[in-house]
Amino acid sequence: MNNRKTEACPKCGSNDLGKGEHAGYALMTPVNKMSFGSKIEYLLCTDCGYIIESYVKKPQKFKDTI
Numbered sequence: 001m002n003n004r005k006t007e008a009c010p011k012c013g014s015n016d017l018g019k020g021e022h023a024g025y026a027l028m029t030p031v032n033k034m035s036f037g038s039k040i041e042y043l044l045c046t047d048c049g050y051i052i053e054s055y056v057k058k059p060q061k062f063k064d065t066i
């Protein structure tokens, strides 16, 4: 079920982790580009709610924005 068994929450030590993502219009959008942006996916602790990792799902969209 959980394929990230090596991960544990650094705050409470729980290894009961889950994944979530920003829903609706909470997208991260590239600066100075016409784009719809990308969803953000989170790895979080399902016991204390601490967000351990966050990922932009389509990082290629952010190339050449600096």
Ligand SMILES: [Zn+2]
Binding pocket: 009, 010, 011, 012, 013, 014, 045, 046, 047, 048, 049, 050
């Ligand atoms: Zn925790």
